[in-house]
Amino acid sequence: MKTETSIQGLSASLAPARSARKTIGFVPTMGNLHEGHMQLVREARRICDVVVVSVFVNPIQFGPNEDFASYPRTLEQDSHLLAENGCDILFSPSVEQMYGKQPRLTNIAVNLLTEGLCGAQRPGHFDGVAVVVTKLFNMVQPTYAFFGQKDYQQLAVIQQLVQDLNIPVEVRGVPIVRAEDGLALSSRNGYLTPEQRQIAPKIYASLLAAQQQLKQSESLTIVLEKLRKSLTDAGFVIDYAEARSPQLQTVTAFDQDIVLFVAAKLGNTRLIDNLQIRYTD
Amino acid sequence: MKTETSIQGLSASLAPARSARKTIGFVPTMGNLHEGHMQLVREARRICDVVVVSVFVNPIQFGPNEDFASYPRTLEQDSHLLAENGCDILFSPSVEQMYGKQPRLTNIAVNLLTEGLCGAQRPGHFDGVAVVVTKLFNMVQPTYAFFGQKDYQQLAVIQQLVQDLNIPVEVRGVPIVRAEDGLALSSRNGYLTPEQRQIAPKIYASLLAAQQQLKQSESLTIVLEKLRKSLTDAGFVIDYAEARSPQLQTVTAFDQDIVLFVAAKLGNTRLIDNLQIRYTD
Numbered sequence: 001m002k003t004e005t006s007i008q009g010l011s012a013s014l015a016p017a018r019s020a021r022k023t024i025g026f027v028p029t030m031g032n033l034h035e036g037h038m039q040l041v042r043e044a045r046r047i048c049d050v051v052v053v054s055v056f057v058n059p060i061q062f063g064p065n066e067d068f069a070s071y072p073r074t075l076e077q078d079s080h081l082l083a084e085n086g087c088d089i090l091f092s093p094s095v096e097q098m099y100g101k102q103p104r105l106t107n108i109a110v111n112l113l114t115e116g117l118c119g120a121q122r123p124g125h126f127d128g129v130a131v132v133v134t135k136l137f138n139m140v141q142p143t144y145a146f147f148g149q150k151d152y153q154q155l156a157v158i159q160q161l162v163q164d165l166n167i168p169v170e171v172r173g174v175p176i177v178r179a180e181d182g183l184a185l186s187s188r189n190g191y192l193t194p195e196q197r198q199i200a201p202k203i204y205a206s207l208l209a210a211q212q213q214l215k216q217s218e219s220l221t222i223v224l225e226k227l228r229k230s231l232t233d234a235g236f237v238i239d240y241a242e243a244r245s246p247q248l249q250t251v252t253a254f255d256q257d258i259v260l261f262v263a264a265k266l267g268n269t270r271l272i273d274n275l276q277i278r279y280t281d
Numbered sequence: 282m283k284t285e286t287s288i289q290g291l292s293a294s295l296a297p298a299r300s301a302r303k304t305i306g307f308v309p310t311m312g313n314l315h316e317g318h319m320q321l322v323r324e325a326r327r328i329c330d331v332v333v334v335s336v337f338v339n340p341i342q343f344g345p346n347e348d349f350a351s352y353p354r355t356l357e358q359d360s361h362l363l364a365e366n367g368c369d370i371l372f373s374p375s376v377e378q379m380y381g382k383q384p385r386l387t388n389i390a391v392n393l394l395t396e397g398l399c400g401a402q403r404p405g406h407f408d409g410v411a412v413v414v415t416k417l418f419n420m421v422q423p424t425y426a427f428f429g430q431k432d433y434q435q436l437a438v439i440q441q442l443v444q445d446l447n448i449p450v451e452v453r454g455v456p457i458v459r460a461e462d463g464l465a466l467s468s469r470n471g472y473l474t475p476e477q478r479q480i481a482p483k484i485y486a487s488l489l490a491a492q493q494q495l496k497q498s499e500s501l502t503i504v505l506e507k508l509r510k511s512l513t514d515a516g517f518v519i520d521y522a523e524a525r526s527p528q529l530q531t532v533t534a535f536d537q538d539i540v541l542f543v544a545a546k547l548g549n550t551r552l553i554d555n556l557q558i559r560y561t562d
Contacts (some may be wrong), residue, residue, distance in 0.1 A: 007447070021300065021307070090452070105392045106411075106445035112386050130387075138447040164387035165412070166419040 002085040003090045007139055010091050012099045014052070014140070022049035026142030026169075029135060031055035031092075032072040036185035037179040038085045040146040043174050045086035052140050053082050054091040056098060061128030067255060072190055089108060091140070098135065110157045110164075113248050117153050117261055118272065121239050126157050133158055136168055145169050150176045150184050152259060152274045156248055176273070178204065192270040202234040203262050207275040214254045214277060221252075231264050239263035239270065244274065254279060282364040284371045286534075288420055291372050295333070295421070303330035307412060307423030307450075312336035312373075313353040317466035319366045319456040321427040324455050326367035331421050334363050334420050335372040337379060342409030353471055372421070379416065389415060391438045394529050398434050399541055399553065402520050414439055418450055426450050431457045431465050433540060433555045437529050457554070459485065465554045472550040482554060483515040484543050488556040495535045495558060502533075513546050520544035520551065527557065535560060 004010040017024060025048030027040045033055075044051045055078055062068035075092060082090050107127055113119075114126040137145065147155045155173045162171050177185045182204035183197075192200055210227045214220065220243055229242045243251050243258045251258055257279050263272045285291040298305060306329030309319045309522055314336075325332045336359055343349035356373060363371050391412040394400075400407055418426065428436045436454045443452055458466045464478075473481055477562035487508050494504045509522045523541045524532050532539055538560050546555045 019302065100444070102444070105394060105441050107386065107390050107392065108446075109390070110387050135447045137511075138449055141449065159501045160386050163383070164380070164385045164416075165389075166416045168419055240455065 001079075001087050001090060003079065003092065005092055005094065006097055007093065010052075010089070010139055012022075014050070017050045018141070023143040024048060024050045024052060024140065026140045026145045027051070027053045027087075028136050029053060029055055029077050029147070030057045030071065030187065032187035032190070033078045033081050034075050034185045034187065034189075036150065038081065038146055039177050040148060040174050041082065041085045041087055042060075043172065044144065044146050047172075049091070051087050052091060052142065053087045053088045054093075054136055054140070055071070056091075056093055056132070056136075058098075058128060058132040059095055059127050060131060063122055063125065066122070067188075072187060098132070099142055100183075104131075107131065108161070110160050113153065113157050113160055114252075115244065117240060117244070117248070118263060119153070121263070126154070129154055130157060130161050134161065134165070134167070137167055137255050142169050144172055146172050146174055148176065149173045149276075150186065150272065152261065152276070155250065182208075184271075186271065188269055188271065192266060196266040196269065199235055199266060203231065203236070203264060203271060203273045204275075206230045206234075207260050207262065207273060210260055211275060211277050220254045220258075223254075227260070227262070231262065236264035236266060239265065282360075282368050282371060284360065284373065286373055286375065287378055288374065288484045291370070291420055293371050295331070299324065299422070303332045304424040305329060305333060307417070307426045308332070308334045308368075309417050309422045309426070309428075310334060310336055310359075311338045311352065311468065312359050313355050313468035313471070314359045314362050315468065315470075317429055317431065319362065320458050321429060321455050322363065322366045322368055324453065325425065325427050327454075329425055331336040331370070333370045333372060333423065334368045335374075335417055335421070337372075337374055337413070337417075338371075339379075339409060339413040340376055341380075341385075341408050341412060344403055344406065348469075350386060353468060379413070385412075388412065389442065391441050394434065394438050394441055396504070397531075398521060398523065398525070398529070399544060400434070402544070407435070410435055411438060411442050415442065415448070418448055419445050423450050425453055427453050427455055429457065430557075431453045431467065431553065431555070433542065437485070451507075463489075465552075467552065469550055469552065471509045473547060477547040477550065480516050482543060484512065484517070484554045485556075486551060487515075488541050488543065488554060491541055492556060492558050501535045501539075504535075506541070508541070512543065517545035517547060520546065534561065 002013050004013050025044030029037050069102050108130040109127050159171050181201040183201045206227050210223050213223045241262045245251050259276050260273050261274045283294050285294050306325030310318050338352050390408050395407040438454050462482040464482045491504050491508045522543045524541050526532050540555050540557050542555045
């Protein structure tokens with residue numbers, strides 16, 4: 001595995017693959033990699049000739065009161081994991097390499113999809129994601145790009161961005177990877193105290209309970225109320241617990257496929273999860 | 282010369298050039314082509330293996346009270362001119378081909394550079410330009426793209442966009458082409474009555490006079506006043522007559538390289554022009 005820290009180095013490393021018209025698979029990450037990321041890397045490895053993974057903690061997608069400074073940076077460990085899982089090129093640029101010395105004047109907004117859910121609590125977050133992903137796509141010029149479904153709204157935003165701007169990449173969503181107790185894997189899980197880590201799986205347990213209630217024809221409104229109560233009772237402070245259509249439109253009843261979304265805090269740690277629920281008469 | 286009207290057809294036409302790693306030169310236009318456009322095409326022909334020209338009247342860069350519906354569409358004539366001047370592929374998509382049936386949710390804004398000058402009178406105009414140029418760049422994936430310096434602010438916006446988003450294209454600005462009497466060539470010149478066409482060259486004459494006054498050490502403020510007066514006296518209604526730095530920052534004195542910008546109307550026809558003036562002690 002090669003490691004590149006400059007855009008020029010990345011281009012040079014990719015030149016032979018491009019000349020040979022090989023397929024390039026790309027997994028953008030913020031590092032502190034876990035099995036969820038490795039699932040993306042293995043999926044890229046399975047489909048593509050060349051696998052590129054970026055590790056970049058993107059400052060412009062963090063709000064002023066968020067955890068940019070303290071976000072875990074574990075490049076050495078990430079590098080070992082990536083090499084073991086079939087990554088060919090690790091791209092880990094500095095902030096200056098990514099954003100240059102001149103001020104950035106260009107912004108990208110993906111409207112509607114970024115309203116509500118994480119967009120409500122994190123103003124500007126998805127603009128920052130859209131900008132950095134567009135930049136990385138232009139640097140790597142991948143054939144396929146892989147994103148986890150845990151960040152469902154992010155995946156929807158990127159799919160819309162790619163469609164609206166005709167970005168020549170095929171975006172693939174990869175199912176959530178969970179710990180044995182059901183907790184969705186996330187770099188932020190590392191912030192949890194042992195006690196909080198015991199409580200955290202209740203998000204997924206509550207989502208499964210909600211699914212069962214819906215399948216037993218309880219009304220969506222009541223199911224969401226119960227979902228919120230079970231989370232609050234477990235000690236979470238809820239950001240949101242909502243149902244949307246797979247395209248993120250608001251829904252008022254379980255009369256179509258839906259996705260249940262939760263964002264909730266344990267102490268200072270904000271966890272998110274979601275569950276896709278099929279509607280079948 | 283091939284003509285393609287679909288994104289798929291364009292990709293198919295470009296595939297052999299891409300496989301052979303040929304350089305692709307791209308000239309995006311709104312059609313109604315004149316010698317100014319042909320200069321861009323010839324410059325592309327001179328530098329590149331393959332020349333692509335798009336003809337697309339982009340609805341989203343026109344304001345509600347602007348001339349989208351009446352903008353001259355002369356595809357047959359454009360096609361002949363392009364074939365004669367060395368274009369290899371003419372891309373002339375429909376609005377539906379460019380924007381699809383689903384609503385577009387993504388917007389691109391290039392801040393600061395789009396404040397003032399044409400940005401003031403045409404809100405949303407440069408967002409529309411940024412979106413369509415990004416889409417076209419993603420479709421054509423050119424090595425070089427060519428833009429006229431008559432639309433100086435547009436060129437600056439696109440250069441910033443390309444830099445900020447790391448779009449893998451080299452943008453080249455091409456000097457303004459003028460009629461013998463000095464009028465900058467523009468598709469909108471066709472709207473002028475014979476009488477207005479007689480008056481129109483006074484924009485360039487006034488810019489040259491302003492340049493001479495500046496070289497003779499008259500103050501910028503007074504020179505701009507005289508410029509405005511000469512245009513008004515000639516029958517123009519001025520949108521703006523301003524000096525900026527080459528990077529479009531406001532300037533108050535001629536103590537560096539500057540660009541003089543004019544936008545002015547004759548009847549309903551809005552004309553723009555500019556003149557770059559070197560500062561040498």
